[in-house]
Amino acid sequence: xxxxxxxxxxxxxxxxxxxxxxxxxxxxxxxxxxxxxxxxxxxxxxxxxxxxxxxxxxxxxxxxxxxxxxxxxxxxxxxxxxxxxxxxxxxxxxxxxxxxxxxxxxxxxxxxxxxxxxxxxxxxxxxxxxxxxxxxxxxxxxxxxxxxxxxxxxxxxxxxxxxxxxxxxxxxxxxxxxxxxxxxxxxxxxxxxxxxxxxxxxxxxxxxxxxxxxxxxxxxxxxxxxxxxxxxxxxxxxxxxxxxxxxxxxxxxxxxxxxxxxxxxxxxxxxxxxxxxxxxxxxxxxxxxxxxxxxxxxxxxxxxxxxxxxxxxxxxxxxxxxxxxxxxxxxxxxxxxxxxxxxxx
Amino acid sequence: xxxxxxxxxxxxxxxxxxxxxxxxxxxxxxxxxxxxxxxxxxxxxxxxxxxxxxxxxxxxxxxxxxxxxxxxxxxxxxxxxxxxxxxxxxxxxxxxxxxxxxxxxxxxxxxxxxxxxxxxxxxxxxxxxxxxxxxxxxxxxxxxxxxxxxxxxxxxxxxxxxxxxxxxxxxxxxxxxxxxxxxxxxxxxxxxxxxxxxxxxxxxxxxxxxxxxxxxxxxxxxxxxxxxxxxxxxxxxxxxxxxxxxxxxxxxxxxxxxxxxxxxxxxxxxxxxxxxxxxxxxxxxxxxxxxxxxxxxxxxxxxxxxxxxxxxxxxxxxxxxxxxxxx
Numbered sequence: 001x002x003x004x005x006x007x008x009x010x011x012x013x014x015x016x017x018x019x020x021x022x023x024x025x026x027x028x029x030x031x032x033x034x035x036x037x038x039x040x041x042x043x044x045x046x047x048x049x050x051x052x053x054x055x056x057x058x059x060x061x062x063x064x065x066x067x068x069x070x071x072x073x074x075x076x077x078x079x080x081x082x083x084x085x086x087x088x089x090x091x092x093x094x095x096x097x098x099x100x101x102x103x104x105x106x107x108x109x110x111x112x113x114x115x116x117x118x119x120x121x122x123x124x125x126x127x128x129x130x131x132x133x134x135x136x137x138x139x140x141x142x143x144x145x146x147x148x149x150x151x152x153x154x155x156x157x158x159x160x161x162x163x164x165x166x167x168x169x170x171x172x173x174x175x176x177x178x179x180x181x182x183x184x185x186x187x188x189x190x191x192x193x194x195x196x197x198x199x200x201x202x203x204x205x206x207x208x209x210x211x212x213x214x215x216x217x218x219x220x221x222x223x224x225x226x227x228x229x230x231x232x233x234x235x236x237x238x239x240x241x242x243x244x245x246x247x248x249x250x251x252x253x254x255x256x257x258x259x260x261x262x263x264x265x266x267x268x269x270x271x272x273x274x275x276x277x278x279x280x281x282x283x284x285x286x287x288x289x290x291x292x293x294x295x296x297x298x299x300x301x302x303x304x305x306x307x308x309x310x311x312x313x314x315x316x317x318x319x320x321x322x323x324x325x326x327x328x329x330x331x332x333x334x335x336x337x338x339x340x341x342x343x344x345x
Numbered sequence: 346x347x348x349x350x351x352x353x354x355x356x357x358x359x360x361x362x363x364x365x366x367x368x369x370x371x372x373x374x375x376x377x378x379x380x381x382x383x384x385x386x387x388x389x390x391x392x393x394x395x396x397x398x399x400x401x402x403x404x405x406x407x408x409x410x411x412x413x414x415x416x417x418x419x420x421x422x423x424x425x426x427x428x429x430x431x432x433x434x435x436x437x438x439x440x441x442x443x444x445x446x447x448x449x450x451x452x453x454x455x456x457x458x459x460x461x462x463x464x465x466x467x468x469x470x471x472x473x474x475x476x477x478x479x480x481x482x483x484x485x486x487x488x489x490x491x492x493x494x495x496x497x498x499x500x501x502x503x504x505x506x507x508x509x510x511x512x513x514x515x516x517x518x519x520x521x522x523x524x525x526x527x528x529x530x531x532x533x534x535x536x537x538x539x540x541x542x543x544x545x546x547x548x549x550x551x552x553x554x555x556x557x558x559x560x561x562x563x564x565x566x567x568x569x570x571x572x573x574x575x576x577x578x579x580x581x582x583x584x585x586x587x588x589x590x591x592x593x594x595x596x597x598x599x600x601x602x603x604x605x606x607x608x609x610x611x612x613x614x615x616x617x618x619x620x621x622x623x624x625x626x627x628x629x630x631x632x633x634x635x636x637x638x639x640x641x642x643x644x645x646x647x648x649x650x651x652x653x654x655x656x657x658x659x660x661x662x663x664x665x666x667x668x669x670x671x672x
Contacts, residue, residue, distance in 0.1 A: 040429030041374070044453055047427055161441065248416055250442065305424045308408035311417065 017271040017329050021286045032297030047300040059179040061292040063240045067263035069192045070236035072284045073229040075267055078209040078276025079135040084237045086146035087120045088256030091241035093150045096160025096251035106167050114238045121234015125227035150253040160251040171246025181243045193281040209276025266291055269322050291318055373403040374430040375624045380438045382409045385672030386613055393617030400642050401625050415439035422446035432624040436461035444468045456627050460620040473620045474653040475611040482517030484659040489560055492586050492606055496528035497559040500551045504539045504565035511564055537568045544571025563589030573599035593662050593670040600667050612660035623654050
């Protein structure tokens with residue numbers, strides 16, 4: 001590690017994980033821009049390079065992106081929240097039910113849905129901080145509980161549709177140039193960034209992740225801070241639920257199935273340590289972008305479409321990207337170990 | 346970091362070299378989307394579709410969600426629009442959900458056909474309809490009449506007494522009974538709530554209440570194995586015959602044991618075959634709205650009613666052929 005002391009600031013920035021990830025993202029983007037933009041056999045200019053596709057990528061990243069933002073502070077405290085995808089589903093159903101069966105207006109139903117999301121997160125927070133149960137077990141439980149509730153409310157069969165156009169605008173249209181939901185996503189991203197990097201609370205989250213006992217001895221209100229991140233996680237899952245419902249125009253009990261794993265992948269790809277204590281919101285955003293570009297880009301490659309396997313390929317390559325990035329991130333460490341060993345020998 | 350960059354480069358070059366592999370193509374490009382890729386029902390559709398594609402010399406892309414997922418169906422349609430295929434054929438998971446994507450495809454001149462499950466009528470040219478209500482009703486009743494020798498008592502097990510499609514079938518059966526089989530008597534129609542257990546207990550009750558019962562007909566798929574189990578347990582195999590709608594795999598056992606005489610559904614392979622034939626005919630402007638028939642290779646001619654291409658009579662699975670089907 002002594003070598004780093006001699007390196008200039010620039011070199012430090014270049015060696016940072018986020019920079020590596022940004023480089024991967026740029027290479028990815030250029031690759032798909034080159035190979036995924038074509039004039040197709042009908043003579044239409046299509047693919048990755050079209051503005052429509054770029055906006056689509058942003059549109060499709062908002063829900064997973066929100067969940068990844070919600071999970072970043074959680075994982076920083078060495079916790080985990082497996083229930084976000086299920087909570088998204090439950091909130092979507094609640095929203096649909098409040099609006100259609102409850103006869104509430106869209107804004108009122110949306111506000112109540114956000115409260116419900118925070119309450120769902122609060123349940124996790126209570127079980128984790130009051131009963132001192134491990135987050136993995138607690139949220140594995142609520143993962144099933146929330147999804148089960150969503151299925152029970154709809155009997156697994158009811159789908160809420162026919163939302164008014166003013167609500168669908170949030171998920172399907174553009175406002176001031178950008179997909180509407182981006183205007184919800186960006187402030188949430190900024191708020192989470194500020195919380196994690198700009199406040200004492202954010203620093204304490206990292207301290208808790210490194211050593212909860214140490215943090216407690218240092219006089220930090222560990223329980224309150226931990227409770228905060230889970231409530232926040234639930235609240236953000238509810239925001240994602242509204243966006244999801246508006247984008248697809250339907251709320252169904254299976255909404256957001258598996259999203260928690262996509263979100264965790266993005267967070268980890270973004271360089272946040274799954275053991276807590278280390279990580280950044282910038283990294284998470286880059287992680288979300290890298291996965292979204294990969295997924296959408298693959299689907300613009302004619303060869304992939306003709307293999308009838310866009311979905312499978314994107315799953316495989318996301319996994320490969322994660323493993324590659326993680327290997328890359330520990331490469332400097334391996335190299336310095338090797339160098340040290342050579343010097344010793 | 347060099348090795349990792351080199352490795353990344355190697356992967357990029359490898360992927361890149363695949364891209365030019367798609368040389369210029371003159372063949373028609375037809376796509377087929379199932380509700381779910383792994384579903385045996387749709388895999389057998391694909392077998393028929395592949396056969397048609399081979400015979401007609403077109404390229405067939407077959408892709409769909411790995412689970413029944415309306416959102417993923419949209420993504421795949423988007424991919425096909427990107428590719429600029431000639432015809433998209435879809436079994437729609439969600440009528441409204443898929444229609445926006447299909448409308449976009451049509452705007453770019455891509456023709457759209459639905460099969461198995463329809464989308465909104467304005468986003469596709471034709472729907473390949475696997476079975477009309479009349480076709481199902483007449484098919485089942487004719488098979489019952491054949492087995493009963495045109496006379497005697499029979500009973501029906503339905504899904505629920507209010508189910509729309511079942512009620513429509515029953516209406517057609519009443520007409521056919523009055524017209525063609527006056528000596529056959531429908532003694533009861535009992536609901537099973539689409540549950541095999543309930544169908545079994547209803548069948549048992551029907552047999553004890555009607556000692557002269559010659560045949561049980563189930564018009565919902567769980568009802569057929571349910572009725573068969575009841576007949577088997579009552580030791581009335583052969584005395585009370587069982588027929589009904591159903592998937593071959595659920596009923597194979599009973600058919601081989603001689604409990605169930607025959608199971609009816611449509612031939613899914615033919616459905617796939619006809620769909621691809623219709624797609625090619627549409628791409629070549631050989632069929633237009635207003636056409637009354639279409640010729641589908643080895644299968645012969647099929648009727649077109651409005652914008653519905655009719656697969657025709659349901660297919661009867663029995664001891665002789667049921668092992669050929671796996672769904």
